[in-house]
Amino acid sequence: MILVHRLVRLVVVLLVVTFLSYALLALLPGDPLTQILGLSATEEARAQLSAELGLDQPLLVRYASWLGGLVTGDFGTSYISRVPVADELMERLPVTLELLVAAQVVALGLAIPVGVAAARRAGRALDQVLTAISFALLSTPVFVLGVLLILLFAVTWQVVPATGWTPISVDLGWNITSVLLPAVTLGCGQLAVYARLLRTDLIATLQEDYITLARARGLSPRRILWRHALRPSAISLVTAVGLNLGALIGGTVIIETLFGLPGIGRLIVDSIFSRDYLTVQGGVVLISVGYVLVNFAVDVVYAAVDPRIRRA
Secondary structure, three states, rough: HHHHHHHHHHHHHHHHHHHHHHHHHHHHOOHHHHHOOOOOOHHHHHHHHHHHHOOOOOOOOOOHHHHHHHHOOOOOOOOOOOOOOHHHHHHHHHHHHHHHHHHHHHHHHHHHHHHHHHHHHHHHHHHHHHHHHHHHHHHHHHHHHHHHHHHHHHHHOOOOOOOOOOOOOOOOOHHHHHHHHHHHHHHHHHHHHHHHHHHHHHHHHHHOOOHHHHOOOOOOEEEEHHHHHHHHHHHHHHHHHHHHHHHHHHHHHHHHHHHHOOOOOHHHHHHHHOOOOOOOOOHHHHHHHHHHHHHHHHHHHHHHHHHHHOOO
């Protein structure tokens, strides 16, 4: 019953998101006919192309037609490139997914030890230094951090390339090199959030009665920390990972444009400038579905992390 309720909510959310994105893009000034035919096109040519693309139909009729094709996997055909939108999205999707995964690996891989170290030495010099670094990362816009990293690691030290992308299928080493700097840029903001969140929860958990009992039994501080305190303290962290996916996806638009990565974010930006509405709508829908599914997966992970939720 709970699963059915969540599926119904999922369908409602997706309908609202798809309709709003379709309606808002349709209300933008200008039209794709001018982008395709140019300013010198005749009225006959504009009318013919408008009928061909279905732009002469009412908004609800166009939305219903587009949604019907969307259910079958047909995102429509790009106004500009004349290529199926689904093909363009599937071609760009691996780049964005790899960037998202790499950014999360960087963020979590650094946040967990940083958060644990700060919690073990709460109020001491190390904790204060890590807190200052976290606030500095949080207050730095992602595009500013990206430019700084490019200047340091790509221009000054020439350790990694500033732009470009090498697929895994071509060369694994160069692929890691090309994704490293964008992933670090995108993950640094999340690193600060995760580390501060884990630190706060760990400090509270280490004051629980069962932790005091574990100490009285003679367990080592390391075992208490990693086996008994970290797991219940990770509930909020799991929540943040799922909810912050939206922030990461939004960041990919900037990062992919800044570093010249051929992902979905850059495709959406290029499509906005060229007024390729169907491509923009397809990208928004794909991102929305992914965001909802990840939040559903977070609920499943809850039960694995905390047995109390599984028994409830």
